[in-house]
Structure formats: structure tokens, C-alpha cells
Amino acid sequence: MPARAQSVKVLVLGPFAVGKTTFVRTVSEIRPLSTEERMTRAGELVDELDELSEKDTTTVAMDFGRLTLSEEIVLYLFGAPGQPRFHGMVRSLMQGALGGLVLVDTRRIADSFDAIDLLEEARLPYTVAVNHFSGSPRYSDAHLRDSLSMDDEQPLVSLDAREIGSAKHGLIALVRHILYRPRHLEHTP
């Protein structure tokens, strides 16, 4: 990573098995530290996430990913689980973050409320991204916005977390939102 690079951080949140690890994995240039992998060299975590151990299989709840966007900017992705016992961790991870991406499975929309609440509580901008699974109902945007109590200005996208070309649109929508969102949605951290 370039010495004078800017670090920006985005959180990927949502309920169990909604695709957080998949998203971080797809977007990251490195194999993220996640449920299946534990790294053995914490000292180099931020700079050398690629130095991961493949031996260990203890469940890890957080996903880390990194994407070098340019010589100047490195994007860090943190996937964090939705269970209340991890809320403290999520709140800590939210500090200094650009914003959050909330993944939604249309078979259980309400399960994503928790992540939205955490982001709103932290006054972080966020984007809601629907991950479609086989058999998950396809609702109209209006229906989804209503179910999620979302303003029209809040970005809502559909994506496939397994495909970079699709997954990146979640991040693009988030950054666009932060740059161009209406004044009344702006939060001063």
C-alpha cells in the first residue's frame, strides 16, 4: 500500500447468511479474513491482509477486505454480523467509516432493520442493497421502500454479491449518495 494513501472504510451489514462475506470477498483484492479463515499475523493486518493462514477454521464473525482504488486511496471493507451480541463491535467499526451497505434478503426484509438502526444511530450514510437468492420474492422498489421505511432519497439497489460487476454498484450508490445526497439527509459526524 502506498505510503501516503488515504484509507476509507465501508461497513457491510445485514442478517445471518445474507451475503456479507460473499460481498467482501468479491470486492476485495485479497482473500478476506472471514469465517473460514483466521490469520496468524495480526501485526500486519491492515497492510498485509493477504498473509492469511488457511489452516484454521474457527468461526470468525468479522470479514475484512481491502481494495486499492488508486495510488492514493485504499478502501477497507468490514463485514459484520447482525446479532445483538456483536453490536458493540459494529459500533466500534463504524467509527471513521464512510458509510454502510445494508444487505437485504427479500424473504426476510425485517431482519435488516437492525443494521439500518445501527447506522442511523451512528448517523452514517448508507445504501440498502437487495441480494436476490433463488426463490426470493421480487418486490417493486416502492414496496421495498415502504417495508424498509426508506425515504425516496435513500439509495436502494439490487445486486449479486457474487459478481464484482454487480457488487460494485452497491458501493457506487453509497458514494454517490454521500456526495450528492439532499442537504436534509446530511449528517455531521
Added chain:
Amino acid sequence: MTQSRHRRAGMVRSHTATGGDLTPARQGLDAATLLLADAGQPVTGLAAQPRRVMELCLPGVLSVSEVAAHLHLPGPVVRVIVSRLLDSGHLSARAPFVPTASSPHSAEVLRKVLVALEKL
């Protein structure tokens, strides 16, 4: 707008429920802090809980929250145990993310992020 969501979900806002975390046992140690065990430190003299923390952390990095989840212990309890293990050198701690000095949220940086993402 959040009102209706909360009503529909039948939830209490979580921060009201917890009343905020207890004071961290050690400065800079929070739920997302990553822990690394020093394999060279003896665990034989440790009490049961600190020893379990060491056993969990020895294979790799875990966050304080994850340790708490594995051990079914409340976060503040784990933080106290971890603080002692940090003091004794059994564990070392690392922040999961080190922000850059200048604000990462400037419009200039955001525009660069956007351009780079669009090129992916």
C-alpha cells in the same frame, strides 16, 4: 420514518436497551479491537477463563467481541480478562482500521473513490 420501522419490527432501539457499554477496562480496547496471542507466553499459571481466551486467540486473530461470543461471556467481562492478558504480555492488541490523518470524507477523495469504483 424510523418510527414505523421500529414499530413494525417490534424492537427497542438497542442503545436504549444496553444503556451504553461499561467503561472499557483499558484505554483503546473495544469490541472491535483485534487480539493476538503470544505463543511464547506460558498459559499454565493462568486461571480458567484467561486460559480459554488464550486458547481461542492462539490460532489466529480474533476481535474482543468474537472472543466474548465464543466464550459466552459478556463483553465487559472479556475486556477485563483481556486487559490483564495485555498487561502480562500474553496478548497484544491492534486496532482494526487506522484512519489517515486527513479527512477521508472530503468531496475530493469521495470523487476519486467514485471514479475508481466505476472503472472496476
